[in-house]
Amino acid sequence: MRRTGFLxxxxxxxxxxxxxxxECPDRLRVIIAAMEQSGLMEQLVPIKAEKAKQRWIEAxxxxxxxxxxxxxxxxxxxxxxxxxxxxxxxxxDVAILAVGGILKAVDAVMAGEVDNAFCAVRPPGHHAExxxxxxxxxxxxxxxxxxxxxxxxKIQRIGIIDFDVHHGNGTQHIFEQxxxxxxxxxxxxxxxxxxxxxxxxxxxxGEGEGFTKNSPVLPxxxxxxxxxxxxxxxxxxxxxxxxxxxxxxxGFDAHRQDLMSGVNLSTEGYDYxxxxxxxxxxxxxxxxxxxxxxxxxxLDILPLLVTNHIKYLAGLR
Amino acid sequence: MFVFxxxxxxxxxxxxxxxxxxxxxxxxxxxxxxxxxTDAAGKLVGIVSDRDMRSALPSDLLxxxxxxxxxxxxxxxxxxxSIMTRNPVCVYPFNTFQDVLLLMQxxxxxxxxxxDENGFLRGVVSGGDMLNAFIEVMGIDQPGTLLCILxxxxxxxxKKIVDIISDEGISTGSILVARGLQKDKKAFxxxxxxxxVRQVKKKLMExxxxxxxxxxxxxxxxxxxx
Numbered sequence: 001m002r003r004t005g006f007l008x009x010x011x012x013x014x015x016x017x018x019x020x021x022x023e024c025p026d027r028l029r030v031i032i033a034a035m036e037q038s039g040l041m042e043q044l045v046p047i048k049a050e051k052a053k054q055r056w057i058e059a060x061x062x063x064x065x066x067x068x069x070x071x072x073x074x075x076x077x078x079x080x081x082x083x084x085x086x087x088x089x090x091x092x093d094v095a096i097l098a099v100g101g102i103l104k105a106v107d108a109v110m111a112g113e114v115d116n117a118f119c120a121v122r123p124p125g126h127h128a129e130x131x132x133x134x135x136x137x138x139x140x141x142x143x144x145x146x147x148x149x150x151x152x153x154k155i156q157r158i159g160i161i162d163f164d165v166h167h168g169n170g171t172q173h174i175f176e177q178x179x180x181x182x183x184x185x186x187x188x189x190x191x192x193x194x195x196x197x198x199x200x201x202x203x204x205x206g207e208g209e210g211f212t213k214n215s216p217v218l219p220x221x222x223x224x225x226x227x228x229x230x231x232x233x234x235x236x237x238x239x240x241x242x243x244x245x246x247x248x249x250x251g252f253d254a255h256r257q258d259l260m261s262g263v264n265l266s267t268e269g270y271d272y273x274x275x276x277x278x279x280x281x282x283x284x285x286x287x288x289x290x291x292x293x294x295x296x297x298x299l300d301i302l303p304l305l306v307t308n309h310i311k312y313l314a315g316l317r
Numbered sequence: 318m319f320v321f322x323x324x325x326x327x328x329x330x331x332x333x334x335x336x337x338x339x340x341x342x343x344x345x346x347x348x349x350x351x352x353x354x355t356d357a358a359g360k361l362v363g364i365v366s367d368r369d370m371r372s373a374l375p376s377d378l379l380x381x382x383x384x385x386x387x388x389x390x391x392x393x394x395x396x397x398x399s400i401m402t403r404n405p406v407c408v409y410p411f412n413t414f415q416d417v418l419l420l421m422q423x424x425x426x427x428x429x430x431x432x433d434e435n436g437f438l439r440g441v442v443s444g445g446d447m448l449n450a451f452i453e454v455m456g457i458d459q460p461g462t463l464l465c466i467l468x469x470x471x472x473x474x475x476k477k478i479v480d481i482i483s484d485e486g487i488s489t490g491s492i493l494v495a496r497g498l499q500k501d502k503k504a505f506x507x508x509x510x511x512x513x514v515r516q517v518k519k520k521l522m523e524x525x526x527x528x529x530x531x532x533x534x535x536x537x538x539x540x541x542x543x
Contacts, residue, residue, distance in 0.1 A: 022515050083486065084513045127512075134460060135512040166512065169460070192531065194512040195460030219465075220530035259515040262465075262530060297515060 004314040005108045005117030007101040009049035012122045015094040017086040022297040023136040034303030045114050049101030059147035065131040080133040095139045102145050105290050110153050116289040118310050124294040126168030126249045141292050142249050143174045146181050149245055159243030163273055164251020164294040165261040167198025177208040182241045184234050188263045189216040213237050219262025223269035246281045246289040252296025252305040260297050270305050274312040321410035323450050324431050324440035330355055338393030341370055351428035353438050354401050361430055361438045363401035373400045407432050417442055456490020461510040465529035470501045485517045
């Protein structure tokens with residue numbers, strides 16, 4: 001059994017996206033309900049959210065974008081940069097609160113108060129570019145966490161592993177020229193899935209060449225393909241990079257029941273992914289790992305997938 | 318979709334009076350594979366391709382050889398008109414995209430000079446320009462999701478699909494249609510400029526459309542072994 005931190009704040013529900021939007025507050029409601037019912041919640045160390053300091057956010061996002069984001073919410077506009085990025089008055093504050101909570105989870109791991117942590121946050125982050133909202137994402141949570149680890153905790157090499165079914169275009173772009181952050185993503189092939197980036201020939205730029213790796217998966221493929229790509233592509237790359245901390249962009253939308261993608265990962269397939277990543281963290285960086293919720297939209301399967309993932313983090317499975 | 322939308326308008330061209338050497342240096346400097354050649358007034362008289370240039374010059378592998386310099390020098394001082402293709406296939410700015418594709422295919426050329434009605438050079442349209450146009454037409458320079466839909470081979474299917482997409486308020490980057498790949502069926506590939514495809518997929522299925530697994534579908538189309 002490990003001590004696993006758990007970040008959640010009811011204020012994450014205040015980011016309202018309107019009727020029929022897949023990235024809805026119910027995503028977190030069903031997760032929390034399942035965790036309370038099963039008694040899993042009591043076995044975790046709660047982490048309280050607080051607003052992130054502007055300087056950490058600005059390590060990733062342009063100040064002009066932040067001002068635009070804040071104003072667009074304050075003026076009551078319905079969306080930011082694209083119709084699908086729905087916002088409400090509270091979205092800006094919730095996004096900053098989510099980032100702040102994640103940074104506290106990072107602190108807790110670094111201070112040894114917990115072994116690892118899961119962050120049940122909204123809005124998600126991996127599509128957010130430094131100056132643009134995209135794909136329901138406004139602030140790139142995982143990217144800000146990586147910069148925070150480097151600047152506040154002087155951790156040199158960060159590994160980011162993104163298993164959301166969509167490619168984390170924002171995270172890739174933010175770090176593609178940077179050899180100190182290795183970004184690995186496994187996702188549905190960009191010819192079929194949003195956002196249309198993350199091809200296997202994207203391997204980083206300039207000094208960052210060789211520090212980005214993508215494993216695009218064709219629609220219809222599932223467990224077998226994930227097993228193959230993760231063992232043959234992720235493991236050697238991360239072992240060579242030797243990260244000192246792992247950040248996970250944890251998306252649960254690759255499940256076969258989730259209509260947001262054509263990839264058919266099973267519940268057991270997700271178990272395999274969780275186990276493999278936690279073992280990798282244990283082997284490479286003393287288990288120092290923070291997992292951050294990205295996508296996952298099928299409300300009847302999401303709670304099971306998330307609780308299974310957390311159980312692996314906590315060493316309960 | 319017209320040539321004038323897509324052609325390179327910065328005119329990089331040589332003049333008839335140029336030597337082969339001058340034309341080669343210009344092509345290197347401007348990084349172009351095709352150099353249209355005009356007369357002093359600006360009328361198109363020919364085009365030099367990278368390949369024309371390569372076949373005119375002696376092999377680089379002879380570089381160390383003393384005879385190389387002499388031979389190369391002799392070629393480089395010749396007029397460019399001696400190696401250019403005269404009266405090349407060319408297009409007008411108001412030719413269409415499709416014209417260009419078919420002309421490139423028929424004549425097996427990588428670029429076409431663009432001239433006005435009086436024969437004056439206006440630009441060049443290259444294979445690279447066509448690639449850019451294709452990327453734009455397919456909408457894949459913008460984030461989106463490709464749907465793969467199988468529909469009966471009847472009229473009006475595309476309207477139904479487009480209606481469902483529009484009712485969801487989703488913008489469309491492109492729709493590709495594959496005919497004759499499966500008997501009595503057509504496959505539609507709308508590229509939607511959104512991440513939010515859950516609802517639209519549900520609606521399409523409710524209307525009786527089959528959502529394809531493209532890989533499985535492709536494998537099913539391959540000739541079966543007996």
